[in-house]
Amino acid sequence: MANGPRAVLSLDIGGTKLAVAVVTEDGRTHGLIVEPTRREEGPGAIVPRLFDMGHRAIAASGFESVEAVGISCGGPLDSRAGILTGPLHLPGWIDLPIVELAERDFGVPAALENDATAGALGEFRYGAGRGSGTLVYLTISTGIGGGAVIDGRLHKGAAGNGGEFGHVMVRTGGRPCLCGRRGCLEGYASGTSIALRATEAVAERGAGSALAELPVVRAEDVVAAAAAGDALATELWEETIDVLSIALTDLVNVFEPDMVVLGGGVTRSGDALLLPVRDRVAQDAMPPAARAAEVRLAALGDEVCVVGAGAVAFDHLDSLKALTDTREITNV
Structure with a gap:
């Protein structure tokens, strides 16, 4: 589907379950995968497993690639720096640079948002x-x-x-x-x-x-x-x-x-x-x-944070494009 609609990857990190999917601009999910978090394993084991789920979701979605990654997680977190500072539902996840890790693994821009805030954007746009x-x-x-x-x-x-x-x-x-x-x-x-x-x-x-x-x-x-x-x-x-x-x-x-x-x-x-x-x-x-x-x-049910993370990713892409356009105009 190289010429199909824009698509992003959504990663929702919960204390009980991990949910990942490819999300398109109409708010639909593709290749959804849900697995237990097993939070006792800690971020060293869970993050690679989360990213592997992401690659499997892309493969199952029918899309050749995604343009960005959106990540939703409970706080505390620093969305601007892309760091999980210490989510209450994930003991031991202290100052984890999840955005940097995702960008390195998937090779595209990534953005982080509080899961409930992402859910608000998802319901606003698609629910x-x-x-x-x-x-x-x-x-x-x-x-x-x-x-x-x-x-x-x-x-x-x-x-x-x-x-x-x-x-x-x-x-x-x-x-x-x-x-x-x-x-x-x-x-x-x-x-x-x-x-x-x-x-x-x-x-x-x-x-x-x-x-x-x-x-x-x-x-x-x-x-x-x-x-x-x-x-x-x-x-x-x-x-x-x-x-x-x-x-x-x-x-x-x-x-x-x-x-x-x-x-x-x-x-x-x-x-x-x-x-x-x-x-x-x-x-x-x-x-x-x-x-x-x-x-x-x-209206979005159990997929609200996954869809919301997709909306966050699309907004991040739009912000990057606007920044690029502004720089090009300034340099003319």
């Missing part, structure tokens, strides 16, 4: 946010991440780490968060935190609750029990909706987006999450922002 101008995206899963696209441009912040929406404070002095603060959204509404709050509540006052009959309580168990009318589960789920609505209302007031997209495993609860959150944001946000913002569930 539920297509056609919007300003978008706020939250992924509500093991943790909570996010990103914003403002007037069609990905918001990165001064140091490249903008969009840490999981650390919006929703309860002053509240539950401890992995970031070291108390009261963050992630400490209440992530899948991990919902399960932990439920486990604590069952131990303290769970007599008579269906949750007390389970050997391990998961976030999806809380959703199911609340739907069945379980009082304790309903209380836990209502608090989840409350803190999420508070955070989203603040974000809507700040960014005044025309689209809010919610993704991640917790959103598999569907209307049980979407409808009350949508109603609360419409009720509590400032009137102009509330009227503008439409709240939707994400």
Whole structure:
């Protein structure tokens, strides 16, 4: 397909799985490969395996080559320098120059972005946010991440780490968060935190609750029990909706987006999450922002970070071209 559409390689580095694919400008994935991370092996073993998956994905995609590599990973990271400074889900990955390594291996330009931020760009360009101008995206899963696209441009912040929406404070002095603060959204509404709050509540006052009959309580168990009318589960789920609505209302007031997209495993609860959150944001946000913002569930599913990394790679190529064009004009 040498004369076909432009194609880039996407590498998504997760703590549980590695996902790679060739992505074309229409947002479609080709030659997708997903394998366990086996993070205990460390970067010395995982990075070569990741790159080998990339070469296999290119071979399986039908494309002879790719123009760039996009890499998505959880933070902390330095997207401008292309360095993984110490991702929380990848112990031992300290100051790893992943972009330099990828460029050396694949022989094309590479770009790095936080996975949730990449997901925001993917949903904006190819998913539920297509056609919007300003978008706020939250992924509500093991943790909570996010990103914003403002007037069609990905918001990165001064140091490249903008969009840490999981650390919006929703309860002053509240539950401890992995970031070291108390009261963050992630400490209440992530899948991990919902399960932990439920486990604590069952131990303290769970007599008579269906949750007390389970050997391990998961976030999806809380959703199911609340739907069945379980009082304790309903209380836990209502608090989840409350803190999420508070955070989203603040974000809507700040960014005044025309689209809010919610993704991640917790959103598999569907209307049980979407409808009350949508109603609360419409009720509590400032009137102009509330009227503008439409709240939707994400559309790209498990491929969101792979597709998002592809979008990051295409933007990187466009930036390089613009820089080259500027230099050529300057040298005339």
